[in-house]
Amino acid sequence: MSTELEPFSFAKRIPTTPSIGSTTVTKPDHIHLSFGFAAPHLFPIELLSYAAAEAVTQQGRKALQYSGAPGPGKVLAWIQNRSKLNDIHVDTDQILVTYGSTQGIDLTTRILVEPGDHVWVEAPSFFSALQAFRVAEATITSFPIDENGVRVDLIEEALIDARSNGKRIPKFLYTMPTYHNPGGVTLSIPRRKQLVRLAREYNFFILEDDAYSELNFSGKRYPSLYSLFPERVIYLNTFSKIIAPGLRLGWLIADKSILTKARLLNLGGSIGVFTQEIVAKLLDEFPFQPHIESLIAHYRRQSDVMADAIRTDFGDHVTFHQPEGGFYIWLRFQDHVNTTEFLQDAADRGVSFVDGRSFYVNAEAEGHSYLRLCFSYVSEDQIVRGVQKLADAYFAYLSKTMSST
Incomplete structure (x- = not known):
């Protein structure tokens, strides 16, 4: 005999998420x-298939344990070496592998933000990041972009006003400075330098989401914000755009004080150690460039x-x-x-x-x-x-x- 259940009271901090961009359409010709x-x-695909088979046959019994086999260490070393192209020079203990760069956004938000704290973003901004900030009950303020990226002059005006009038300084500013999603624009070098100067002067973090920088059509390279001010920049990147998104592997680079807290929040231990073993095998064989x-x-x-x-x-x-x-x-x-x-x-x-x-x-x-x-x-x-x-x-x-x- 079944009885009708009373409505359940879910956490109010979880917002309603609308369908984005007709993503529920499944017609094959759409x-x-x-x-x-x-x-x-x-x-x-062929190299991934080979790498998966090698991971099972060579390291399977270790790779399928919680701590994994040598693969995660090799992935960290690869990230460390590849990051040098962005003038990022770090020890491997400053790198945390994540479930895509989106988990890096979530971890950063949970580490830095209490309900009511201020987070500043670009307008427009990545909708999943906005969702993370809303869930954290942050007060979100946005600043417009133009063809040279976010209007850092307006950010500076807001910071001057905040300091002069006793308003709250943001805990961090979230930005996609290179090949912005959705704007497609890139933050100019003078604005990059101005932004990190402000972070230093007003003591806030910058969350740099760099998911697209490898996909460089022009050949012009821009300095990462992290390379300009590593003490107050948290850097995110991902394998999703350069190998395959279904791997769900990204990484976070930050000061060791941030990494210590991020590891405490990472309750499941190491991220996807078997997937990392496969990726490590792939990168060993892959003509990556x-x-x-x-x-x-x-x-x-x-x-x-x-x-x-x-x-x-x-x-x-x-x-x-x-x-x-x-x-x-x-x-x-x-x-x-x-x-x-x-x-x-x-x-x-x-x-x-x-x-x-x-x-x-x-x-x-x-x-x-x-x-x-x-x-x-x-x-x-x-x-x-x-x-x-x-x-x-x-x-x-x-x-x-x-x-x-």
């Missing part, structure tokens, strides 16, 4: 310009195809920054356009995107005239057809709104 996914045909160069060539071509399609199908109805790397193009429409209002029509026509408001602190009031497109996951043909379908949805929306006024 074009997912919303998916910030790596190109699946570029995954090193040629692989990165093939990724760059592919994604640069995809970016160019998307940019050309946008110019062809939208004309002067949109503006955007041509990215120097990464996965994304961020479209800006005229202020009266609300991209959320043609999200469903676009999905019905067979294409998904992420509406701009998903990337803002105040989703009800901000971002309505923007949308994000991802060029990494789909084929060139799908990009062309997807942008055309999106333009059809937009112009149908525009015609409808004009006729109703």
Whole structure:
């Protein structure tokens, strides 16, 4: 005999999470310009299969224990060596392997933030990071980006005002300075230097999310924020964009005081030790730099195809920054356009995107005239057809709104 259960009171700090960018659409012919996914045909499947088999046969009994085998140590050494390209010179005990860079965001937030503490972000910002800050009950303040990255001059004005008027200084500022998600922009070198100067002067941390820096279309390199001020920068990166996201391996680099606390919060012990064993075997055999160069060539071509399609199908109805790397193009429409209002029509026509408001602190009031497109996951043909379908949805929306006024 069953009885109806009374409603249960869940923790109020857990916010409601809306569907992002029609991600629930599963039709096989649907074009997912919303998916910030790596190109699946570029995954090193054969080498991963070999590495997995080697991990089992050579180290399986150790690798399947809690502490793992030699693989995790090899992964740390690889990260340590590769980080030197970003002028990051650290001991391996300053590196923590994480479940993707998103866990690094969560760990940093739990280490630094008490309810009511202030976290500053870019506008727009990565929606999963915003979710982590909301769960932590942080007070979130955002600062706009332009073609040179976040407006550091406005951050400085806010810091001066906070100090002068007894307001709270942020615990940290979260930024994606290189090939920003979703903006596609890169923080200029003068702004990088200004930002770390402010962190030093006002004593706050910078959380540097560097997930896309390997995907460098222009060849121009930018100094990591960590390299400019390691004492107050927490650096995040990931294998998701350069090998495969399903590995769920990223890393955090920080001062040892941060790493000590992060390890205390990492209740499950070492992260994915068997997966790390596989990755270590892969990296032993992998011509990694040629692989990165093939990724760059592919994604640069995809970016160019998307940019050309946008110019062809939208004309002067949109503006955007041509990215120097990464996965994304961020479209800006005229202020009266609300991209959320043609999200469903676009999905019905067979294409998904992420509406701009998903990337803002105040989703009800901000971002309505923007949308994000991802060029990494789909084929060139799908990009062309997807942008055309999106333009059809937009112009149908525009015609409808004009006729109703």
